[in-house]
Amino acid sequence: VQLVESGGGSVQTGESLELSCAISNYPYADFCMAWFRQTPGKERESVARINSRGITTYADSVKGRFTVSTDNTKTTLFLQMDVLKYEESAKYYCAATPRILWNGCGVDRDDYNYWGRGTQVTVSS
Numbered sequence: 697v698q699l700v701e702s703g704g705g706s707v708q709t710g711e712s713l714e715l716s717c718a719i720s721n722y723p724y725a726d727f728c729m730a731w732f733r734q735t736p737g738k739e740r741e742s743v744a745r746i747n748s749r750g751i752t753t754y755a756d757s758v759k760g761r762f763t764v765s766t767d768n769t770k771t772t773l774f775l776q777m778d779v780l781k782y783e784e785s786a787k788y789y790c791a792a793t794p795r796i797l798w799n800g801c802g803v804d805r806d807d808y809n810y811w812g813r814g815t816q817v818t819v820s821s
Contacts, residue, residue: 697722697810699790704815709782711819717773717790717812724794728801730808731764731775733786733817740789744775745801753800782821787814 703715715731728747734740743755744764752764763776773790791808793801802808 697792699792699810699812701788701790701812701815704788704817706818706820707780709819709821710779712776712778713780713817714777715775715788715790715815715817717775719771719773719790719792722771722792722810726794726796727770727792728794728796728807729764729766729773729790729792730801730803731762731773732789732791732805733784734789734814735786740805742803742805743788745803746773747796747801749796751800753803755803777817780817780819782819785817785819787816789814 698720700718726748730745732740732742743758746752746764761779765774790812792810793808
């Protein structure tokens, strides 16, 4: 299984950015796919998740501003990020697992088996 993120870059506070994650060789029908972010010295935190039943869940800090989705073939994961904040500068990672929950997806790093290498998002004030 390979996950490759793209779309990172530098934006100003209040602007938008869309991240993509290309997923290949994923052999399972079920999935949870998630976006995490991490800054140096901090834990990797999950910000948005989507499962194969279409259930999406978000961290409270991004609700109403971030939208997670997949394309029709389920081979690309997206994260639309609107009204970005300075403190959301981080390296963003996509992750996947065949384990789904009845109400969504796991939120911990250990819940996911497959990871991309990340893409940097820098938000300047």
